[in-house]
Amino acid sequence: MFQKLKQPLIFAVCVWALLAFTAAQSSSTCGAFFTGDCLRLGWQRLSHVVLLGWVEEFQTLIAGIAALGAGAFVIVSGREQIQHLRESKQREKIDDALDSVYTVGADVGEYYRKIRFATKIPASIPLPPADLMKDIAYISPQLSQFIIRFHFLTSDTYDDCQINKHHFPLNKKYLIGSSLAMFQIFKQVTEHVRETPDFKPRATLTKMTFDSDPIIYGAEEDNLEQKHLGAFQDFFSVTSE
Incomplete structure (x- = not known):
């Protein structure tokens, strides 16, 4: 099942990363991205992401996404099991x-x-x-x-x-x-x-x-x-x- 979801997940993460970078740059008031002030701000934000400082802020959202993912996994697994049983009986x-x-x-x-x-x-x-x-x-x-x-x-x-x-x-x-x-x-x-x-x-x-x-x-x-x-x-x- 993971193999089926692998490519869509990679695509979704890439799109999200691109949109996040674009949105952050658009809302930034420090100037061009590679200037000194923006570069320091960028490293601060990256550290915040890497060190999972954002988890507490979005814990409710993360919990909801995890619940949806678990539900989807159960549904897909159940369907595969039913299909396998049908094939075995056939x-x-x-x-x-x-x-x-x-x-x-x-x-x-x-x-x-x-x-x-x-x-x-x-x-x-x-x-x-x-x-x-x-x-x-x-x-x-x-x-x-x-x-x-x-x-x-x-x-x-x-x-x-x-x-x-x-x-x-x-x-x-x-x-x-x-x-x-x-x-x-x-x-x-x-x-x-x-x-x-x-x-x-x-x-x-x-x-x-x-x-x-x-x-x-x-x-x-x-x-x-x-x-x-x-x-x-x-x-x-x-x-x-």
Whole structure:
């Protein structure tokens, strides 16, 4: 707090000193400042200031200023403490919400592992409970939208595959690509939030948020193209840039 007030205080003291000198010179009847009489008078006044002879004369004013300063200090300190408490509570809430992001991300990662080597379509990703969805939306509303979209993608594809056995081979790469992208979104968001002390909740996700290298590596392993990332292809690239 002192650092914030340091420059204004220095400026105020300098202005006061200049005004005091000007006023003293204007009211003086001894002549020019550096003449003998004025110089002696100046030294007398300086001695009066240095030896604090003026304190008794202005003790009421000084006490009032000190009281105002103490009050201002208490107010500023209180505000800083309140702000610190708010930030601490917000960070605690972020960490709690991040546990939900990690939980859902782990489910997506497990689905990605299964779908890569599946000969028949695995069960769809379940829609997370309301409390987890609320936590995920607190980190980023887009994340909650993504997991809902991914749930319906896996659910609809699963239903179609029960009707048509040829549907799975035709759509397997899309499921692999989408689950790869979805897993990386959750994984990288979790890492970013944990490593960013001043992270602001309800973040907006863009392509600049993510690293495409894991997607490129995964695409090479499973022979994926950009289109196989489905709804998430705007966030990643499957080729080196």
